[in-house]
Amino acid sequence: MELTSYHFLLFILAVLILYYALSRVKGAQRYVIAAANVALICFMTRKTILILIVFLVLFVYFAGLLLDKAVKEKRKALSNLILYGALFFVVAYLCYFKFFKWTYELLQQTLALKGIGLVEWIFPIGLSYYTLTMCAYLLDISHKKHEAERNLIDFFAFVTFFPSLIEGPINLYRKLMPQIKEQHMINPDNLSEGFVRILWGYFKKLVIADRIGVLVIGILSDETAAGPLVFFAMVLYSFQIYADFSGGIDVVMGVARMMDIGLTENFKAPLLSVSVTEYWARWHMSLGEFMEKYIYYPIVLNRRIMKLSKKIKSTYYSKAFSAFLASVIVFVIVGIWHGTGWNYVVYGCYQAFFVGGAVLMGPVYKALLQKLHIQAKNPVWHIFVILRTFTVLTFGRYFIRAKDLTGAFELFARTFTSSAGKQTLLEKGLDVPGLIVMAIGILILIIADILAGNGIRIREKVLHMHILARFAFYMVTIVCIIVFGMYGGEFTGASFIYQGF
Amino acid sequence: MKRFWLKVIIFILLFIPVFLYVQNVLHYRWPDDDTYAKSVDFTRQPADSVDVVAFGTSEMYAAYTPVVTYEEKGITGYNLAVENRSAITTYYQFQFMLKHQKPKIVICDFACLFDDEYALPSVSETIYRRIVDGTPDPAIRLKLIREICRVDPGQDPVSWLFPVFRYHSMWNEITADNFKWDKHEAITFEPFKKGAEAMPVHFDGEPYEITPALWETDRSPDELKEFSMHYYDMMIAECKENGIAVVGLLTPKVSDAAVYQTNYPVMQSYFDSRGVTGLNYNTYEQIERMGLSMEEDYMDAAHLNARGSEKFSRALAADLKAIFHDLPDRREDARISPSWDADLKSYHDMVEGAEAEYDQEHR
Structure with a gap:
């Protein structure tokens, strides 16, 4: 089941x-x-x-x-x-x-x-x-x-x-x-809220994630595919894993809501993250909360580590040392928790490098921004840092998408190799209408994150709509899931990616 | 709370027609859709007007033309054979037939006697989808679906009960036809054909001479398979209960001459053990007797065209009459002969028209 x-x-x-x-x-x-x-x-x-x-x-x-x-x-x-x-x-x-x-x-x-x-x-x-x-x-x-x-x-x-x-x-x-x-x-409110959330979860999982999955598999399994196409597949994979995992969580949260039980939210618009550190505060938040409370702080507040950090001469680095050490340990554990194999260990180290690096390089980065007269709230800069973070995270996902460490390095090598022949997306499992549906799905995912980032929850808006509009919304969503969902037949619906953990 | 449940009920009531409409739009249109159309046409036959009903695969569909047996010996019939093969679907088609007619003879090619796993829905889904989609009787359809899911537990009953869950990915192939409410609206089976394919076409490809050498072989016979025998046995048993004679018939399928040369004796032993009359037309002698030539009488080496079917049906009429003496001559039945005479005329007009057209094109 x-x-x-x-x-x-x-x-x-x-x-x-x-x-x-x-x-x-x-x-x-x-x-x-x-x-x-x-x-x-x-x-x-x-x-x-x-x-x-x-x-x-x-x-x-x-x-x-x-x-x-x-x-x-x-x-x-x-x-x-x-x-x-x-x-x-x-x-x-x-x-x-x-x-x-x-x-x-x-x-x-x-x-x-x-x-x-x-x-x-x-x-x-x-x-x-x-x-x-x-x-x-x-x-x-x-x-x-x-x-x-x-x-x-x-x-x-x-x-x-x-x-x-x-x-x-x-x-x-x-x-x-x-x-x-x-x-x-x-309680009717709980039932309606849960129902909308379940619908949204299935939409993300079946219409967006599984459709992207076909193309990602199509590209990555083709060994002749190389260069930007491989990177594009990994960008798509980033959207796939988000739609898949958050879609599954929405179903879970929806079911719990219907039972009048509130669970810890797991996502807070992670696509809008401006740094890897922020990303981990927005992605898989229940894991983040666990790691923070039960691993990160116990390390930071550990007397022996505090004693060790006092040996560092610089006041800043003395303070940052324990945070850096805790971040590295936390992310190595996070990596290992995600799966078996050295690729997961390296994945954890990769995240630790950016999170720990941010701790150590924080003042340098701040000074650099000031010197370049860059305002953190500047919209262009803001978009740039979001894209930068997304790119960094996408490269990190090479380690979890590949079956092992060698596979991950091969994937990197393919990305930075130019392809032998002309590559077209149409040979990779989706036709033009399928690609259009996929693109619309990704757009919906991004818009939903932007709205959520600004405190606007689509599902709450839906629940306050006129009853006829709400009925129409439910019907359109259900029909979209039935028609555009990837399930049954030739498509062997992949299990939710996180189900195996 | 009552208001909430009222809203839920209203939503469900509104959603059902939307769902059914979407299902209708995304329902796979079988090429020609003849299985459904001829099943409907079969239900329109006057009660107790059909003496012979044929089941089986495409070879039977192409070979047996009931209006010809009517013309030859006054034997009325209907051809319910379909393009694919499965003993399960044959049995449920037989069940469907029994609901509408009580024929004197059931003809079946027993083509699946040697099939087992091949016949599973997961392997040959098309066969089953065609019959499920092509069965107008909801009760029989439901029984068939239950059987499909029983023999193949991997099958998802929901996708059989609500085909939109199987055909939904067709959304990017739909045409204006998909939006017609009745999926079979534009398709009717030409009534004069009485279920037969009756294709007035010429041989597709390079015909070869039919010689006794085609039957020469050193292959070993295949084994009868329990899986398919189970359904055939049920069909035979129910025929006996209803006083219907069963004829196991091999059509003149030249492409498999060697295969049936070795397999027919196995089939014959099966027929003998079940009291089924065996008629093997897939021998050199029978083909000689009927005067079949590949160039003139076949669509391809396995299927007869309308001309070949006519020759075959005349031979079959003679043989049935010789074996089953009490078969009535329906040409003397005032209740049905006018419509059958009219159908016979339409049939000949169609074949002659097609031949004339062909001659004109190739003159």
């Missing part, structure tokens, strides 16, 4: 009916969520995966209770032992599934020789998201931000909250759990 399948829509419909049918029964909605989480895990993957997930949930649940007790009893050594032991286990669990597939394959081969068959390896659904949720949960208990959850069903409902199980966002206990525990009455 994929996010774009009608099975998913039927599943959501069934959950919503049950959820609101039991709205007057105190506490029943939490059980509906927990049951929906179990059902979705079973529908989307093997049932054995559910066992693995339940095991991890139980482990963190009990670790949380023990940690809470140790914290309350002010037994620091014990609480540290429980905290770091549990964190180690959770991270090791994630790392095992992310990086050690080969050990399972080795076991499979060994047992096969003895005539014992093992089931195929499957990455547990949503593992990258809920392991971070669990880490945040344990860290917040140790920081006394909240107590441990005592109700196991509630804890399970929170950790594996089904809408965000597929593509995130990463949920924090203190934001989500109170909402799960609340009783939610059916």
Whole structure:
């Protein structure tokens, strides 16, 4: 069951009916969520995966209770032992599934020789998201931000909250759990808002992202394609990954909104970013929030690092050192979190280079702008820095688009090589009308970001339109998704790009 | 809250016609759309007026012309064979037929007896789409869709029930025709053909001489496949229940002379075990008997043209009459003979007209 399948829509419909049918029964909605989480895990993957997930949930649940007790009893050594032991286990669990597939394959081969068959390896659904949720949960208990959850069903409902199980966002206990525990009455505003958001998500995913995907694959899989065409494909890929990921998140947010539950926003017009640092504050914000709170600040505020930074003579660099170090560590982790392979490590280093560089070179950059009499608010300069940031990020995506590091360097080499023959876009999977639809889709994406950047949300405007105009808008959008969406038939709809993480 | 649900209901009610219109616009137009058109034409046949109904693939579609069997021996019939092959679709076409007529004989070429995975919808989707789209009876269509999704779990039932989800990517190919409400509006099957292809065309390509050497082969016979036999068996069983005789018929398909030389004995054993009458016209002797020549009587080495079909249908009429003595002579049936006589005249006019046109062009 994929996010774009009608099975998913039927599943959501069934959950919503049950959820609101039991709205007057105190506490029943939490059980509906927990049951929906179990059902979705079973529908989307093997049932054995559910066992693995339940095991991890139980482990963190009990670790949380023990940690809470140790914290309350002010037994620091014990609480540290429980905290770091549990964190180690959770991270090791994630790392095992992310990086050690080969050990399972080795076991499979060994047992096969003895005539014992093992089931195929499957990455547990949503593992990258809920392991971070669990880490945040344990860290917040140790920081006394909240107590441990005592109700196991509630804890399970929170950790594996089904809408965000597929593509995130990463949920924090203190934001989500109170909402799960609340009783939610059916509210037309929530249903309408959620519906519009789901429509917008499917439009982005099926009409824009998957259409771009055809062209990107068409160009990059053609080994004779080189020069600007390859760079153009990577520019398109930047739009594809944005439309795909944010489209998926819109569906998730829409479903949660329909349940009267607000999740952490994951995007804030990232196309308008004027620097890589700002980009990471606008892109995958729930991951950014996690990294900032649980990795960046603990490093910056670490006494040993502060002591080390004081050894630097320059006052500015002394202050900037810990921020630089924290940025580098955070982005290397972000890179590794995105996937296995050295290309992801380099991707993280690439981001760290720009973010860390911005920390170190901040005053130099400022002085340079002043010397050149460039006003940061100058519209031409503003557009220039947006395009500059977009270009820098596009080059960074070479590392995640390629299957490995060698592939990424090959892609770079192809970009800076002139093509042997005449290259035309029309041979790459989309015809002229298809290219026009793609271009319109990208334009809509950019306009939506510009409007969002200026505080104008299209979906809010839609909800305030006259009912007939709203109906017309809904119908046009649904028809556009049905007609122009890339699904079924010859097109094997790629799963949401972030679904694999 | 009530107002909200009222709005939801109004929206759904408004959306349904919009959706159906979009589905109609983006519905694939099959070339000629003869499967749907002739199925509709079949339903218009007077009750109990059709004594023979043929099922099968394009060779059968091209070979059997019912008006000729009527002219020859007074045997009325209808040709429901289609361009592609699948035992599943044949069975559901048979079900469709039973809803409208109770013929005395069902003729089938059993062309899929040796097909298995090849016949799966995921492999040969066109076959199934053609029949699903070409079946005017919603109940039969639904049964066929259920069967398609049962045998091939990878199939998406929604795309079969609502074809717009399959054909939506045609949006950049639509023409003015797509905006006509009835997708079959401009297409009617010429009633006098009674479902037959009856193409008065000349051989396409270089004809070759039909000699006994074409049947010489050292190939091994293929194996009967359970997958297809299952549907044929159901069809045969239901024929028996309804008192309908079944004829397993091999058309004179010269291109596959060697294949059927080895496969027909296997088919015959299948026919014998099920009480099906076998008629093999794909032998040198039968072709000699009918006087078929590739240049004159074939469209290509597999399909007869109208002239060849006429020769074949006359031979078939004689054979059916010889085997099934109680087949009525409908030329004496005052209820239907006037319309069949008129159809026969139209048929001859069409063939003669086409021949004259051809002669004029090539004079």
